Amino acid sequence: MSFAVTRDNEDFLYQQVIALIRQMRDDQTISPGEKLPSLRGLASKLQVSVPTVKQGYEELERLGEIEARPKSGYYLIHDNEQRATPRRIRTAKKPVTVRKQSLIEQVYQAIHEPGVLPLGVANPVAAYPSDKMLARTMRRVMSKGGPKTIGYGPMDGYPQLKRQLAFRYLDFGLKVDPDDLLITNGAQEALAIALQTVAKAGDIVAVESPVYFGIVELIESLGMMAYELPLGADEGILLDDLTQAINQQPIKACIVSTSISNPMGSFMSDDNRKALVKLLEANNIPLIEDDVYSDLYFTEKRGIPAQGYSSKGLVITCASFSKTAAPGYRIGWMITPKFIEQAKRIKRALSCGSSTINQWTMSEFVASGDYDRNMHHLRRILLQNRDRMVAAVKKYFSADVRVSNPKGGGVLWVELKPGTDTTVLFHKALEHNISIAPGTIFSPSNRYKHCFRISYGLEWTEAIERAVETLAQLYSKL
Ligand SMILES: Cc1ncc(COP(=O)(O)O)c(C=O)c1O
Structure with missing residues (x-):
């Protein structure tokens, strides 16, 4: 005992x-x-x-x-209030051309309005900020490195950071060669480079649905078409749906949150990840794995990156420090043994490299052990916040409202009754200084009008609870 x-x-x-x-x-x-x-x-x-x-x-x-x-x-108390989770959509009939930019721009603007509670942004680091530790680290780096810290660094990244990242993948049994790793400006640039490496305008890209709106916007700006694969609240996409898509459409690439998805918070098991890689590689389709949330897991253990299951080198891993340490540093990376030379060429043309001082600081932050310690606390606080946010939604919203059960990350997906327009809710909430992310921006084909995403990645305060109450009141009057 x-x-x-x-x-x-x-x-x-x-x-x-x-x-x-x-x-x-x-x-x-x-x-x-x-x-x-x-x-x-x-x-x-x-x-x-x-x-x-x-x-x-x-x-x-x-x-x-x-x-x-x-x-x-x-x-x-009697738990007669167990909420249902959001429903998986029906499989898509055809790929669609994407037009989303104006609403996405409004959501970004709302996040930065002074006095607005930013529940519309997925910024989990805000729940346990690492700014003070990073400031100390950066001061140390600047006094040690002098003028080199403000100079141009190697285009493909600060070598020490690349080695550290490669070393960290050993924890999952993955042998990554630092030469196959390219440092980028956040995961967003990694995704952009990866997409341009394997597809061109007019090509069809399979994405999960609902999907992170940055990917929707990327596909739109690159003139590609999106084919949506329905995502469930617990597991990731269904391989049967993907098989059907491959049989019916000339899918050129597939982007999947191989670990924890945004906005749904579902978790793809290691077995499914392995089967996903096998299916795609058998059909010679590259997999762009979006792995930004994998370290913020609430499951027993972290998922193994799909990269580890690749036998043909068709998996491109994209990740960053944005969700675990410092989104403003804009440090991400991609791993691609097969396409690294094309990826480097695109990176060089786009931005010539990433911030030297930020990479150097992050490298010291990781080496000191502070990064892992910080992330450990962050995960614990996010789990606590998830429970608080789920409880607040259950308390204030009517019983027919469905909520996701995130297995990690910092956002909750809420499904209201069909017919509700959460773009209207978004505008009404802003009048009360609350930002949310309306559902349609998470779908290339305008689905999820009755859903919205809300973040629990903030320092928890009474104001958040009040904001959820206000949202529920606004919803009841729609
Ligand atoms: C699923 C997902 N992928 C990629 C990104 C982009 O990450 P970064 O800020 O590192 O560019 C985000 C950011 O919100 C995200 O949620």
Whole structure:
């Protein structure tokens, strides 16, 4: 038998109290409607302070899992409010030409309006910012590196950073050659280069649906066509859908969030990832894997990049530090043993390289261990925020509203009743200084008009809870 709550555990004591109550609920030591142990009684049994137990109970109360009854104590509530997750769409009949830029531009603008609560942006780092640590690191780098830190660096990236990144892939058993790795300006540039490497204007690119709107915009600006593969709330795309698409359309490339998707938050299992690579490579179709969220997993372990399953070299991995450390540094990378020379040529033509000082700083940040420590805390806080956001949506929105159950990342996907127009909700919410991301920007073919994405990647405050309440009120009046 182990201690239920222990100081050796890396979770806070109050979080262990929460875990203990949930475990007691799950193994039916206490049943819905029953009274929980008193604050004092449990504190004495666990040998922790009364405020620690109270903090745990209050958090559970906020999450809607227990309730406080005046002069009586805390009770486990009946969970008759289990929400359904958003539905998978029907498979697409044909590829579409994309026209989305104006609404996407409005969403970007809204995020930066002064005084607006930016629930429309996927910026998980804001939940646990690393700015102070990075500032210290950058000062150190500048005094050590002098003028070199402000000079042009090698076009394909700061060599030390490339070696570190390659080394980190060894954790998944992947032997990456630093020469096959190109540093880019964020994952967005990596995706842009990858797409231009393997496809041209007029080609059909298969994408998951709903899909991150940056990819929608990229396909539009490159004049390509998009073919949508329906995404479920738990797993990624279905391989049957992809097989059907390949049989019916001349698919030139496929872009998939091989780990955690945005906006759905679904998680593709290692087995499915392996099968996906096998299917695409058997048909000589390159896979562009968007791996930006894979380190922010809530699952037992991180997914192995699809790159690890490639036998023909047709997988191009795109990732960045934007979701785990510093989106403003704009440091991403791509790995492609097969297409590296074309990719370098495009990178050279586009931007000649990425910021020297930012790469150098990030390299020191990783080498010091601060990056991993920070990310560990970030993941924990995001998980807590996810539960809070799900609870807030359940509390304020009517029971027919569906919510995703993200397996990682920092956003929630909400499905309202069919017929609702979340572009109207987006504009009305802005009048209340709240930004959200309306559903249609996540589909090349204007689906998801009745859905929206909301971020929990922020420092949690009462204002967020109030914003969800306001959104629910606006929705009820639409
Ligand atoms: C799924 C996905 N891919 C790529 C990107 C682009 O990342 P970066 O900021 O590193 O360019 C984002 C950013 O929101 C994203 O959510």
